[in-house]
Each structure stands twice: as C-alpha cells, then as structure tokens.
Amino acid sequence: MTETLAETTAQAEEPLAEFPMPRAAGCPFDPPPATRVLQNERPIAKVRLWDGSTPWLVTRHADQRALLGDPRVSSDPLVPGFPHPNEGFRENSKRRRTFLGMDDPEHARIRRMVTAPFAIKRVEALRPDIQKITDDLIDAMLAGPTPVDLVRAFALPLPSLVICRLLGVPYEDHDFFQKNSSVLINMASSVEDVVRANEALTDYLDNLVAAKLADPADDMLSELAARVRAGELTQREAANMGVLLLIAGHETTANMIALGTVALLEHPDQLAVLRETDDPKAVARAVEELLRYLSIVHNGRRRVALEDIEVGGETIRAGDGIILHTGTGNWDAEVFPEPERLDISRDARRHMAFGFGVHQCLGQPLARLELQVVYSTLYRRIPTLRLATGLDQLPFKHDGAVYGVYELPVTW
Amino acid sequence: MRVEVDVPKCVGSGQCVMIAPDVFDQREEDGIVVLLNDRPPAELHADVEESAVVCPAAAIRVVEK
Numbered sequence: 415m416t417e418t419l420a421e422t423t424a425q426a427e428e429p430l431a432e433f434p435m436p437r438a439a440g441c442p443f444d445p446p447p448a449t450r451v452l453q454n455e456r457p458i459a460k461v462r463l464w465d466g467s468t469p470w471l472v473t474r475h476a477d478q479r480a481l482l483g484d485p486r487v488s489s490d491p492l493v494p495g496f497p498h499p500n501e502g503f504r505e506n507s508k509r510r511r512t513f514l515g516m517d518d519p520e521h522a523r524i525r526r527m528v529t530a531p532f533a534i535k536r537v538e539a540l541r542p543d544i545q546k547i548t549d550d551l552i553d554a555m556l557a558g559p560t561p562v563d564l565v566r567a568f569a570l571p572l573p574s575l576v577i578c579r580l581l582g583v584p585y586e587d588h589d590f591f592q593k594n595s596s597v598l599i600n601m602a603s604s605v606e607d608v609v610r611a612n613e614a615l616t617d618y619l620d621n622l623v624a625a626k627l628a629d630p631a632d633d634m635l636s637e638l639a640a641r642v643r644a645g646e647l648t649q650r651e652a653a654n655m656g657v658l659l660l661i662a663g664h665e666t667t668a669n670m671i672a673l674g675t676v677a678l679l680e681h682p683d684q685l686a687v688l689r690e691t692d693d694p695k696a697v698a699r700a701v702e703e704l705l706r707y708l709s710i711v712h713n714g715r716r717r718v719a720l721e722d723i724e725v726g727g728e729t730i731r732a733g734d735g736i737i738l739h740t741g742t743g744n745w746d747a748e749v750f751p752e753p754e755r756l757d758i759s760r761d762a763r764r765h766m767a768f769g770f771g772v773h774q775c776l777g778q779p780l781a782r783l784e785l786q787v788v789y790s791t792l793y794r795r796i797p798t799l800r801l802a803t804g805l806d807q808l809p810f811k812h813d814g815a816v817y818g819v820y821e822l823p824v825t826w
Numbered sequence: 827m828r829v830e831v832d833v834p835k836c837v838g839s840g841q842c843v844m845i846a847p848d849v850f851d852q853r854e855e856d857g858i859v860v861l862l863n864d865r866p867p868a869e870l871h872a873d874v875e876e877s878a879v880v881c882p883a884a885a886i887r888v889v890e891k
C-alpha cells in the first residue's frame with residue numbers, strides 16, 4: 415500500500431507526457447513513437463491534455479479490449495472527467511447528443527433504430543451499385559488531365575455518393591456538407607466554427623427529415639422520419655443521427671481510400687499482389703490489414719470510468735478519463751507479429767480500427783465493401799498509378815480526428 | 827461444440843456473419859444476431875471461435891468444446 419502510494423506520488427511529480435503525441439518525421443504511417451515506448455514500458459500511463467486534465471492512456475491491445483468491453487466504462491461526454499479532445503468537441507457534446515455518447519440501455523435502444531441498413535446481406539446487395547460508382551469515377555478521371563487530386567476526384571466522392579443515396583441526402587449539396595463536416599472533425603477548428611458548422615448541418619438535416627415526413631422515400635432518413643411520427647424520436651434527434659451518419663460515412667472511408675493508396679504505392683510488392691489477385695477472400699484480408707496498419711481514428715477512443723477498475727496492474731479510479739489508443743493497440747506485437755510490416759496476407763481480423771465493445775462502428779460492413787471494391791478495382795484499372803509529388807510533400811492530417819491526406823496528387 | 831448467443835447484448839456489427847455465415851445470420855428488421863446452428867460441424871469450429879473473439883459485444887459463447 416505504502417509502496418503504491420509512493421509510486422503514485424513519484425509519478426505525479428514527474429512531468430507528464432502531453433497528448434496527443436506527434437508522429438515521427440518521415441514515418442507517416444507509424445503510430446507516434448512515444449506511444450510505442452509507453453506500450454513497452456508503461457502500457458497504462460497518465461498523460462496531460464490540452465486543458466491540463468490527466469487521463470490514462472492505454473496502449474496495449476489486451477487492456478484496450480478489456481476496457482472497451484467493460485460496462486463500468488462510460489462513453490458519455492457529459493460525465494465529469496471525460497477526456498475531451500479539444501474545446502470544440504466539449505462544446506458540441508453539450509449540443510448534439512447521439513448514441514455515440516450514450517451508455518446502454520439507452521445506447522442500444524437508439525442504435526438499433528439504424529442498424530438494419532448496415533446488416534451484411536443488405537450491404538452486400540449494394541455491391542453492383544458501388545462497383546458502378548467506382549468505375550464511373552475512374553472513367554471520368556481517365557478522361558481528364560493529370561496530375562489529379564485523388565481525394566477530390568475519387569476518394570471523397572465515392573463514399574459520399576454512397577452514403578447520400580442510403581440516407582436520402584441530395585448529392586448536389588455535397589460542397590455544403592463536405593465543407594462543414596471537415597470543420598467538425600478538424601482539431602484546429604475554433605469553437606465558434608465548430609458550433610456554426612454543427613448548427614448548419616443539423617438545420618440542414620432537420621429540414622430533410624421534415625421533407626421526408628411529408629413525402630417519404632425508400633431511404634434511412636425516411637425511416638427515421640417514421641420513428642419521429644411514431645413518437646420514438648424527436649425531429650431534432652433524428653437530425654442529429656443524420657448528421658452523425660453523414661459525417662461518419664464521408665470522412666472515414668475517404669481517408670482509408672486515399673491513405674491506403676499512399677501506403678500501397680510505398681509498398682509496391684504488396685500492391686502487386688493485390689492488383690493480381692482474383693480471390694475475393696484475399697482482397698477482404700488486404701482490407702483488414704490496411705485497416706489495422708493505418709488505424710485512421712488515430713488519437714484514441716475516449717471514455718471515463720464510472721467505478722474503480724483494476725486493469726493491467728493499475729487502478730483506474732471512478733471519474734478518471736481513459737484514452738484507448740487503438741492505433742497503437744493495432745501495432746501490438748503480441749497480437750500482430752512484426753506489426754510495422756504491411757502484410758496483406760496476414761489475418762488481421764482482431765484489429766480495433768472500428769473500435770471494440772458496444773460502440774464498435776455501425777457502418778463497418780459498408781466501409782469494408784467500399785474498400786474491397788475500390789482496392790480490387792482502382793489499381794487494376796490504372797496499373798501505372800503513382801504519386802505526382804514526393805511522399806514528404808503530402809499534407810497529412812495530423813490535426814484531424816481522422817488521419818489521412820488532405821490532397822493526393824497522382825498521375826499515371 | 828455448442829454455441830450460444832446473448833441476443834440482448836448484440837450490437838449488430840455483423841462480424842460473426844462475415845466470418846461464419848453458415849452459423850450466424852442477422853434479423854432483417856434490426857441486424858441483430860440469429861443463431862442458425864448451435865452445433866456447428868467440426869470444419870466450422872475455428873471460424874466460430876474467431877467470431878466469439880472478434881464479436882465486440884461478447885455476445886457469442888462457445889459453451890461446450
């Protein structure tokens with residue numbers, strides 16, 4: 415007991431590492447080196463955030479899974495001690511409550527209202543449509559000049575067209591919602607900008623839900639509108655859910671397409687295997703490995719302890735913030751031998767790129783399908799695809815909630 | 827092998843259906859797990875074990891080896 419006390423005091427006196435931690439120059443795909451040192455030396459360690467708070471940073475795969483699956487750990491950003499990533503997020507969490515920030519049973523009740531369209535079979539039925547969208551975008555790119563920005567020409571429009579169609583949002587408005595959604599997930603955005611972007615998007619979705627109430631179609635917003643009519647949701651709650659699905663549908667897959675392409679171009683042997691295979695299982699395996707390797711939700715899943723929890727030799731106290739750095743967990747050599755090696759033939763299914771526990775990504779079957787179609791089509795149809803600039807010139811999204819590149823100039 | 831699913835726990839992530847489609851399915855109306863075969867044949871045991879490990883909600887249990 416005395417010893418533990420002494421240790422705690424010793425740790426309190428040491429200056430704590432600041433979080434988030436920077437990546438190493440020249441290693442754009444690797445998790446920050448400091449997180450990997452902690453993983454070896456102090457896998458559950460206190461760190462200091464922007465507001466001076468000192469949550470726990472958890473870096474090992476096993477501890478992360480234990481905590482993410484633990485009902486004593488809350489996702490509610492309104493619980494004191496929750497480690498907000500910045501002021502904008504803290505402000506927004508008061509304004510826009512979604513199932514992402516709720517605990518069971520409320521979380522399960524609301525989440526189940528939107529799970530049906532993401533069931534494996536319903537998503538699989540979209541394969542021909544997604545293939546067509548992919549081929550059309552590649553045709554347009556091939557017909558245009560080079561170099562071209564792969565993000566604007568392909569990586570962003572593809573998931574955007576798909577999620578718009580599923581939700582029933584008119585794609586013509588894409589400039590408006592893409593701009594606002596990128597403000598919302600950029601850590602460098604001011605509080606005012608975040609609040610304004612959130613309001614603009616919520617009002618926009620609110621109007622759409624109202625339109626679907628009057629004139630329903632075969633899409634998710636109409637299903638949500640039906641819930642509003644049945645009194646299960648308020649119109650504002652339905653709009654909040656729409657904002658969440660629209661942003662999630664955009665930012666993640668778009669970044670996986672662009673960043674995945676950069677990673678594959680830097681690993682030509684792996685790219686060649688992917689380009690040549692006809693086996694859908696091999697493609698599916700490659701998708702899992704790229705999800706693991708890149709872990710684009712890169713600054714940690716955030717939680718707060720509701721009770722004292724013993725884990726990995728530490729005691730996390732009730733009210734302590736917890737950051738699960740799943741990007742580092744996905745590079746845990748105990749689960750993924752030689753984690754720094756991109757190996758599209760490995761079995762990477764235990765990765766936590768979609769999170770873990772009850773909040774694990776709802777849209778993962780759709781994301782997987784989009785990535786399988788893209789990775790098995792793009793490099794085959796443009797076999798000479800290459801960067802039109804140096805790797806060191808690419809603008810990486812260090813400040814984003816989702817990692818990726820802002821622009822990807824390519825040629826062929 | 828005997829398998830059990832804890833339906834109220836399931837979050838409909840579909841991981842089990844992806845890994846072992848002959849053993850697990852999802853309800854049409856909300857994507858929640860449906861157990862198709864609680865005594866899967868030996869050649870599916872590894873996939874079922876993997877589904878239990880990967881299931882984010884710990885809703886799948888292998889009760890008899």
Ligand code: SF4
Nearest residue numbers: 836837839840842881
């Ligand atoms: S993997 Fe688990 S949570 Fe996902 S559908 Fe199957 S039982 Fe449900």
